[in-house]
Amino acid sequence: MSETAIDYAAVFRALPALVALLTPELTYADVNDEFVRASGRPREELVGRYLFDVFPDNPNDPAATGSRNLRASLERVLATGERDTMALQRYDVESLERPGEWEERYWSPVNAAVEGPDGRVDLLLHRVEEVTELIRAHGEPAEGRTRVLEAELYMRARELQEVNERLRQAHAREREVALALQRAMLPAPRPVGNHRTAVRYRPATGALNVCGDWYDLIELPGDRIGVSVGDVVGHGLEAAGVMGQLRSALSAASRVAEGPAQALEVLDRYAHFVDGAESTTALTAVIDWDRGWITYSSAGHPPPALLRGDGTVEFLDRATDPPLDAHAEPTARPQATLGFTGGDTLVLYTDGLVERRRRDIDTGLAALAASLTRHRDAAPGALADAILRDLLPPQGVTDDTALVVVRL
Structure with a gap:
């Protein structure tokens, strides 16, 4: 098949992972079919809307950091043009059937830049793997080694989140000290x-x-x-x-x-x-x-x-x-x-x-x-x-x- 014969729009729609294209202003430019299915949002409620209006943090969870972490990752990609692979994130989503109720969800995102002819970032490619079902298996009656491994994965994911937060806090402290030192010198x-x-x-x-x-x-x-x-x-x-x-x-x-x-x-x-x-x-x-x-x-x-x-x-x-x-x-x-x-x-x-x-x-x-x-x-x-x-x-x-x- 020649390159010109490939329908890249159809390929994008059929990708098995959740994939969205975002503008530099972080509004949805397009989403594939799997993103529509897994997010539970019809395409018309996504395209053209600001990402964090569609998926804000859970207001009932003061410790929620999903939107903050995602925003920081996307801004890094915009600034540097470099791909950013995020740690596993808990990012709750409001139920469409029951407004005001939030569903606990777990995502593994990767963000990458799509550059235009002038080298500037024209779009952000936001790819997500959802692992909510695997994480939910923790706490259910054990059914052999599979359940044990799933529970262990859950605990490791929790530990990784805690380590990431401690590293973020340590980096923030180092930044304050380094800037103070530089101002003095x-x-x-x-x-x-x-x-x-x-x-x-x-x-x-x-x-x-x-x-x-x-x-x-x-x-x-x-x-x-x-x-x-x-x-x-x-x-x-x-x-x-x-x-x-x-x-x-x-x-x-x-x-x-x-x-x-x-x-x-x-x-x-x-x-x-x-x-x-x-x-x-x-x-x-x-x-x-x-x-x-x-x-x-x-x-x-x-x-x-x-x-x-x-x-x-x-x-x-x-x-x-x-x-x-x-x-x-x-x-x-x-x-x-x-x-x-x-x-x-x-x-x-x-x-x-x-x-x-x-x-x-x-x-x-x-x-x-x-x-x-x-x-x-x-x-x-x-x-x-x-x-x-x-x-x-x-x-x-x-x-x-x-x-x-x-x-x-």
């Missing part, structure tokens, strides 16, 4: 000389992903400032500790080094002796208003963007080298210089702003350039906020984002 927004700047930091959506990124702005002799950004490969509290050490070391090196390349060379040697610092990316630049120059050097970091007064955007990518501690021996790093004029804007950032899984980074860089051009007349703070609105999905992303804007 990153410099507070403040004026740098007489120059207009703005900094923004957006943490990752997951506790285990937070706290690998940093930024820094320092005053240098003459009408100069140093600006840097970096990204530690690890995540969580360990990455936050490494980040603090590297940021402080680069800040100190930048004050005495002859230029950005030499500052990165010092940081490179320092990173060799810091556990967890390998493969960290960093970029540092010196802005000299007396000469009208930007001098920069990059250790594997995404290129800064220079927004010209006429709205054109140039990426500073002529001094890029591997990340920290990539060389077996101390190695000289490249450095480049270019001129600027009053009214230009320099933008430094970490990869959480432009990189997405299954999307070429050039797509993210093009989106950044378009955003800069569109908002070129905005003040640094307003420009930073506009960039984040344009490039970060509202559900958040799985990597930190640091952003520095300097009006030249």
